[in-house]
Amino acid sequence: MAKIIITGGTGLVGKRLSKLLIDKKHDVVILSRSPKNENEFKWDISSNYVDEKALLNTDYIIHLAGAGIADKRWTKERKEVIINSRVKSANLLFDKISELKINLKGFISASGVGYYGAITTNKIYQETDNAGTDFLGDVCQKWENAAHQFSTKNIPVTILRTGIVLTDNGGALDKMKTPIITPLGSGKQFLPWIHLDDLCAIYIKAIEENLEGIFNAVAPEHHTSITFSKELAKSINKPYIGIGVPSFMLKLIFGEMAKILLEGSKISAKKIEKNGYSFRFETLKKALNNL
Template structure:
């Protein structure tokens, strides 16, 4: 049994991951700005504060905290919030654990497939490919660099570059369940996805099997916006309209942020599979049926 701190523990992934870890008899501590339960402790990056009691005897930190990429339009101020909510929080964790000399067994951080850039191509991106030359690439690189600080203290670092997380409640899937389901833009952009339980399974494997390094956390099956929408429409028994929502309209509504809806590439899941993770939901059909 390990003691595990989770940041972003009240979010979509954090809630499910906490439950699964507790079910496996691990001790879970949540860092929260407004702690409400006995396993929640206060932290506040603006005042550089973490309740030090939460850090004592910690084995692992899972860093999920970060402002939603798609929650608001990307103004200059919002872009800075997106970066700071990931980087400054990681810096705070590093500074406090170093000051208290906490001998962590591992630091596990979320990242995004946006690392490779918001582009559409037939290239299948692997963990060794270079960072994309756009805002998302910049966010992910700074996020990952903040995590890599822990390796300077000889603490193993694991980074999971995550695709769109599919869950039964909340997240992207809920927003896709429109009365008429249709692709976005050209419909040719790829949509890397993963079932929530597989993503949590990879986090748990990283802890229980001491898995370190960078891994793409996406399902092995590739889908475009068009094939994804078609499968979703069938699974929820709603009409499918093959004509995509026009790109100019999405740009009008979402501004620069529309790029994450209109572009996307294939991402390889081979590395995590070669390291022994067996996906429960390899196909979109199986994932949607479950959800």
């Protein structure tokens, strides 16, 4: 049994992950701006505050905190919030862990497949590929650099570059379930995805099997916006129309943020599979049927 702190523990992934870890008899502590339950402790990035009681005797930190990439238009101020919520929060944890001399067994951080940039190519991106030169690439690079500083204290660091997380309650899938299912833009962009339970299982594997390094947390089956939309329409018995939502319309509505809807490449899952992870939901059909 390990003591595990989760930041972003009240979010989509954090809630499910917390439950699964508790079911496995781990001691889970949530850092929250507004603690409500007995296992939740206050932290406040703006005032550089963490309740030190939460940190004592901690074995692992799972860092999921971060403002939603697709929640609001990317104004200059919003971009700062997106970066700071990931980077400053990791820096705060690093400072407190150093100050209290806590010997962590591991620091496990979320990241995104946006690391490779919002681009559509036939290339299959692997963990050794360079970061993209756009906003998302910059966000993920800074996010990961903040995590890597823990290795200067000889703390093993694990980073999971995550695709679209599919869940039966909230998240991207809910927004896709429109009365008529259509692709976006050209429909040729790829949508790297993963079932919530597979993602949580990879986090648990990182803790219980000392998985260290950078891994793409995506399912092995590749889908474009077109093939994803067709599979979704079939699974929820909704009509599918192959005429995509026009790119110009999405750019008008979302501004620069439309990039994440209109661009996307294939991401390799081979490294995590070679490290012994076997996907429960390796195909989109299986994932959607489950959800």
